[in-house]
């Protein structure tokens with residue numbers, strides 16, 4: 497599956513700009529995580545898989561938002577199958593909803609854990625940007641995120657436990673993980689409208 501096909505699939509099925517931006521953010525962070533985590537055997541095609549998994553993980557979100565617990569990922573997985581997407585992409589999309597969707601499997605591989613953990617983190621970073629006076633990612637520092645991290649009432653819906661899995665599962669300390677994600681999102685701030 498190419499990035500172009502993936503983007504078309506996303507746009508055909510997701511019209512809300514904010515939802516799309518969440519997908520772009522997760523795509524960018526997945527690319528950066530791939531380069532950090534798989535630093536010994538990187539290939540362009542492998543990085544592309546990580547990015548596409550990020551881009552498409554919520555592609556059926558609009559379609560399933562009223563019954564997410566029983567439906568989310570069901571449709572996107574069907575589309576991926578029909579398009580003959582790589583198994584790694586399929587499995588990562590399936591496992592990102594672990595704990596939220598009744599039938600979602602526990603993540604196992606690096607790409608699956610990366611998607612599961614960074615999905616939640618991008619939401620926290622957006623929330624920190626939105627309380628800055630200029631609402632810009634450029635104004636967000638790693639320390640400002642870590643401060644908010646330690647204040648559980650801030651963006652209380654963000655599951656910090658889920659993000660903390662980066663350390664045991666991906667061998668990346670939390671602060672470094674957050675820094676990678678912040679830098680990746682700042683790199684596409686225009687697309688994110690932040």
Ligand SMILES: [Fe+2]
Nearest residue numbers: 553554592593
């Ligand atoms: Fe999701």
Ligand SMILES: [Fe+2]
Nearest residue numbers: 518553554615
């Ligand atoms: Fe998501």
